[in-house]
């Protein structure tokens with residue numbers, strides 16, 4: 001048989017149904033045993049069709065929370081716990097940090113060794129230390145692009161509320177006192193979060209309240225909504 005082409009007829013559609021892309025054809029080659037060599041069209045990867053990774057970027061919320069779920073009465077942290085401050089310093093050392101504009105203004109003297117990402121809707125706001133970000137997603141992108149293994153969220157209340165759905169880990173110091181009112185930490189749903197660490201600390205002369213260092217991970221099957 002001489003070398004030739006057998007068109008399957010699909011390329012002979014009426015003009016109204018034709019596309020600019022030529023449909024596959026079967027080639028009959030006289031030197032082949034199978035006689036048919038099906039030519040697959042080339043696969044083109046479009047950036048928009050790339051499936052995002054299933055693993056969310058690690059986001060840890062670190063906070064000190066009263067037994068009734070508050071982080072502040074409205075201004076400043078409502079307890080003085082040197083061991084918790086040391087814990088906070090140690091956990092945040094060398095990390096990428098995200099902080100709300102209000103908490104940033106309260107903490108500004110603390111950021112000697114950090115360049116925090118400061119969340120603010122105000123495009124004119126230029127923090128003296130660190131970088132303003134307009135959205136939580138932008139902060140995650142910056143940390144991820146920089147090769148960070150994790151973004152740590154320092155609060156305050158608004159920022160904890162905005163990042164809780166994306167959080168993968170919680171580092172919570174539970175302070176055993178009740179504030180009654182104030183700025184709440186978002187509810188920690190026991191169906192979504194499982195406690196993986198608990199380390200109690202008694203009150204003493206330097207610590208008016210007892211407290212417990214706790215760590216929480218998202219339970220399997222409750223992936224962040226990132």
Ligand SMILES: NC(=O)c1ccc[n+]([C@@H]2O[C@H](COP(=O)([O-])OP(=O)(O)OC[C@H]3O[C@@H](n4cnc5c(N)ncnc54)[C@H](OP(=O)(O)O)[C@@H]3O)[C@@H](O)[C@H]2O)c1
Nearest residue numbers: 063064071072076100101102103120121155156157158159
């Ligand atoms: N106990 C603890 O562990 C702890 C930890 C941290 C803070 N705190 C306390 O929390 C209090 C502050 O909390 P807060 O809720 O009032 O303020 P905040 O969360 O620190 O900051 C609020 C500001 O952040 C910006 N912001 C928040 N969510 C945003 C979003 N989704 N997109 C863009 N910008 C956003 C806005 O800034 P613009 O107004 O500039 O747009 C907003 O006014 C303080 O009393 C502080 O001491 C306690």
